[in-house]
Amino acid sequence: MPRTMTAAPPERARFAFPRSGRFLFWGGMAVLALLLVQAARETQVSPANLLSGAGRIVDIVRRACPPDWHQLPREWKPARETFNIALVGTALGALLACPLALLSSRTIVRHAPVRMAARCVVGLLRAVPDLVWALIFVTAVGLGPFPGVLSLTLHTAGMLGRLGAEMIEDMDVMPMEAMELAGANRLQIFAHGVVPMLAPSMFGLVLYRFDENLRSSLVLGFVGAGGLGFQLYTAISLFQYRTASLLLLMTLVMVIAVEGLSSVMRRHLS
Amino acid sequence: MNGESLVLSDVTKSYDTAGRRRMVLHGIDLAVRPGEIVVLLGANGSGKSTTLKIASGMISPSSGEIRIGDTPISGLKGEMRRQSRMALGMVFQSPRLVGRRAVLSNVLCGTLGRHQDLASMAGILPRSERGLAMDCLEQVGLADLAAQRASTLSGGQAQRVAIARALAQRPAVILADEPVASLDPDAAEEVMVLLRRVAREQNLAILCVLHQIDLARRHATRLAGLKAGRLAFDLPPADVTDEALAGLYARETMREAA
Ligand SMILES: Nc1ncnc2c1ncn2[C@@H]1O[C@H](COP(=O)(O)OP(=O)(O)O)[C@@H](O)[C@H]1O
Ligand SMILES: [Mg+2]
Numbered sequence: 001m002p003r004t005m006t007a008a009p010p011e012r013a014r015f016a017f018p019r020s021g022r023f024l025f026w027g028g029m030a031v032l033a034l035l036l037v038q039a040a041r042e043t044q045v046s047p048a049n050l051l052s053g054a055g056r057i058v059d060i061v062r063r064a065c066p067p068d069w070h071q072l073p074r075e076w077k078p079a080r081e082t083f084n085i086a087l088v089g090t091a092l093g094a095l096l097a098c099p100l101a102l103l104s105s106r107t108i109v110r111h112a113p114v115r116m117a118a119r120c121v122v123g124l125l126r127a128v129p130d131l132v133w134a135l136i137f138v139t140a141v142g143l144g145p146f147p148g149v150l151s152l153t154l155h156t157a158g159m160l161g162r163l164g165a166e167m168i169e170d171m172d173v174m175p176m177e178a179m180e181l182a183g184a185n186r187l188q189i190f191a192h193g194v195v196p197m198l199a200p201s202m203f204g205l206v207l208y209r210f211d212e213n214l215r216s217s218l219v220l221g222f223v224g225a226g227g228l229g230f231q232l233y234t235a236i237s238l239f240q241y242r243t244a245s246l247l248l249l250m251t252l253v254m255v256i257a258v259e260g261l262s263s264v265m266r267r268h269l270s
Numbered sequence: 271m272n273g274e275s276l277v278l279s280d281v282t283k284s285y286d287t288a289g290r291r292r293m294v295l296h297g298i299d300l301a302v303r304p305g306e307i308v309v310l311l312g313a314n315g316s317g318k319s320t321t322l323k324i325a326s327g328m329i330s331p332s333s334g335e336i337r338i339g340d341t342p343i344s345g346l347k348g349e350m351r352r353q354s355r356m357a358l359g360m361v362f363q364s365p366r367l368v369g370r371r372a373v374l375s376n377v378l379c380g381t382l383g384r385h386q387d388l389a390s391m392a393g394i395l396p397r398s399e400r401g402l403a404m405d406c407l408e409q410v411g412l413a414d415l416a417a418q419r420a421s422t423l424s425g426g427q428a429q430r431v432a433i434a435r436a437l438a439q440r441p442a443v444i445l446a447d448e449p450v451a452s453l454d455p456d457a458a459e460e461v462m463v464l465l466r467r468v469a470r471e472q473n474l475a476i477l478c479v480l481h482q483i484d485l486a487r488r489h490a491t492r493l494a495g496l497k498a499g500r501l502a503f504d505l506p507p508a509d510v511t512d513e514a515l516a517g518l519y520a521r522e523t524m525r526e527a528a
Pocket of ligand 1 (some may be wrong): 285286287294312313314315316318319320321471
């Protein structure tokens with residue numbers, strides 16, 4: 001005979017920190033606080049020094065005003081150079097990141113040694129700051145924009161390679177599994193499943209990277225890798241503060257413009 | 271390739287878990303003929319999904335044979351396996367569509383197994399397949415949504431697109447594991463009506479797992495009851511008594527009483 005099968009819902013267990021865990025947490029917080037005080041002392045953080053330096057800072061700001069607008073036509077070319085370094089570096093980096101991301105994700109590469117090798121490369125590219133890459137390349141290929149492009153390429157490949165691999169591993173594989181069961185081969189699954197699923201978010205990451213790289217490419221100029229950064233470094237070294245303030249303004253405008261454009265485009269993607 | 275039956279003969283399956291061997295299926299004999307829709311019923315853990323996975327070739331049986339027509343399909347490799355996969359359309363509980371792509375592109379994915387050329391691997395498929403994919407969408411009543419993104423569909427529409435994708439394989443058999451489990455009653459009814467219609471019109475053998483007994487009774491050609499890995503009955507709906515059905519799900523109540 002038919003009988004009802006309504007079972008009582010299982011009691012839901014309440015989660016709580018065990019007592020020893022809570023003790024460890026607060027102990028850790030106390031240690032952190034002590035470390036912070038000690039670190040501030042060792043780095044010579046001192047309100048008194050800041051106050052005595054304030055006078056000199058005000059003096060520099062005064063000497064930097066107003067910006068030397070006459071220099072604007074002359075600085076146009078370095079500004080374009082900074083932009084170009086960021087653009088080309090980002091594009092090449094993104095290109096290089098694609099195979100690295102694929103090779104270092106478990107979803108695509110089941111062979112562990114290959115995956116590990118790719119992950120090591122990505123880790124190395126990411127761990128070395130772009131400024132250090134720039135120093136190396138300036139030594140290797142000489143002053144100018146090219147070492148800037150190379151260093152951004154490598155650093156970008158590392159960053160996007162890592163983020164891309166994570167994105168691939170987080171991807172919903174059920175549609176891909178369905179294609180496989182329908183008889184599709186791996187390349188087809190890649191072209192019809194993986195690429196359309198990932199391309200838009202990957203492109204969003206690239207745009208974000210571009211706007212980060214624009215800022216980086218400025219700093220790269222300080223070590224001789226061309227662009228506005230190099231001009232800024234020269235101006236400050238020669239105490240031409242009014243030129244320096246002009247350069248900073250130009251930088252600000254460019255960074256804000258690119259940031260705005262990239263965020264609008266990224267919003268459109270999602 | 272349609273007009274062929276799906277036949278499971280004396281299929282057993284055991285799993286090794288934590289060093290212990292556990293029989294999950296004990297000698298299943300089941301035949302689904304073209305034009306039929308056989309609904310597999312049974313309590314959770316009775317082995318329904320395992321039966322479907324074995325029928326699809328996703329996992330191998332411990333013993334026994336699975337055939338489509340006269341062709342055995344278990345344990346195949348390479349080209350032969352791809353051919354047999356083409357002949358079996360799968361419908362899952364979730365539609366498993368690529369949400370960012372158009373509905374039509376998703377249906378076209380069902381045709382991939384027929385193409386081994388470089389163009390198909392670069393994402394390009396022949397025109398004739400687009401025509402076929404449109405026909406399949408027509409059959410599930412969604413031709414007007416062909417250009418829409420799959421992620422914008424309702425649950426019922428998405429499941430019908432998944433059926434269109436399976437039809438685009440030009441399969442002999444469709445296997446559906448709880449295809450309506452996450453749909454509301456109206457959408458569930460629509461999907462079942464659709465499955466029954468394609469079984470009849472395209473002469474397909476459909477094996478489908480359901481939990482809704484009323485849907486099963488109304489749409490199945492036959493009901494197959496699975497209990498603890500054994501077939502308890504395999505009869506037309508009219509011949510299946512309420513007692514037989516209750517018996518399928520009785521295990522839980524007995525455990526409760528104990
Ligand atoms: N991969 C597996 N390894 C071990 N046991 C499994 C595996 N898959 C399923 N089982 C067991 O087989 C039995 C039948 O499972 P399943 O076919 O999924 O049942 P149903 O779909 O009818 O709910 C269950 O007891 C389940 O625990
Ligand atoms: Mg199941």
